[in-house]
Amino acid sequence: MRVVIAEDNVLLSAGLELLLGSKGIEVVATVTDGPALVAAVDRHGPDAVIADVRLPPSFRDEGVRAALRVRKAHPGLPVLVLSQYVEKVYARELLSERAGGVGYLLKDRVSRVGQFVDDLRRVARGGTVLDPDVVAQLMAGPGHSGLDRLTAREKEVLALMARGFGNAEIGRSLVVTDNAVHKHIGNIFAKLGLPPADGGHRRVLAVLAYLGV
Structure with missing residues (x-):
């Protein structure tokens, strides 16, 4: 599997790259903002994208907006979004894009290495993965x-x-x-x-x- 990571936290980005590499997943590019994510996907044609919801410059919704743009340009591209908190508006908007695998996980799940890799593979296969806290808040x-x-x-x-x-x-x-x-x-x-x-x-x-x- 080949993935592109969009994450402005250098330590987290580097950690993800090492983690995925140890599991046989190739990180073809790491970027820190939305336009760079779009360009990296166009250039590398990855099997999946991992993106933070909030990216520079405003740290509001640039990551998820960029993820939506790449899914529109590359229909069916699997996207796994990471967020620090449950943000229901962004979760709903991403999930409304029906084509291809999609995931929304809180960042603290990344520390659960085996589960995180399994979730990424599930999304890459076209499945849906939601953080239990996201599910609970949507249901509430x-x-x-x-x-x-x-x-x-x-x-x-x-x-x-x-x-x-x-x-x-x-x-x-x-x-x-x-x-x-x-x-x-x-x-x-x-x-x-x-x-x-x-x-x-x-x-x-x-x-x-x-x-x-």
């Missing part, structure tokens, strides 16, 4: 009364779906059978008024669409 937003009808277990299943987990992974995580997972998912779609759909990040995005993403 106004106007989603349908969620009130979900049981505690169904909310756990929904959160894992939003992180890109398949049925088997959900079952292993919650220590329940495949049949139980299938039943929970069916109940979730029924209670949210969403038609059942098989597998992949499309199922996740359908749920997130209901949540206002």
Whole structure:
């Protein structure tokens, strides 16, 4: 896998490059601002992009804006966004771009090396990965009364779906059978008024669409 990193924190950028290199993932370019990210993607044609939400000069939304631009120029390009905090507006905007893998993780997850690399690979394969804290805040937003009808277990299943987990992974995580997972998912779609759909990040995005993403 070949990736481009857009991160203005030199220590974090260098750490990511060393980490990914140790896992056989080639970092073809590291940049520190939005225009440089666009140029690097055009030049190298990476398999995925890792971008900070906030980049110079204003440190507001340059990173996610640049990520959206490269996805428009290169449809389906997988993008994994890193942020210091849960910023729901940016999460919703990125996730509204339906084509290709997408992820939104908090920066403190990077320290969980194995999980971070797994998440990046999942995004590169076209999946969806959301930080559990992002999921929790999206689910807590106004106007989603349908969620009130979900049981505690169904909310756990929904959160894992939003992180890109398949049925088997959900079952292993919650220590329940495949049949139980299938039943929970069916109940979730029924209670949210969403038609059942098989597998992949499309199922996740359908749920997130209901949540206002």
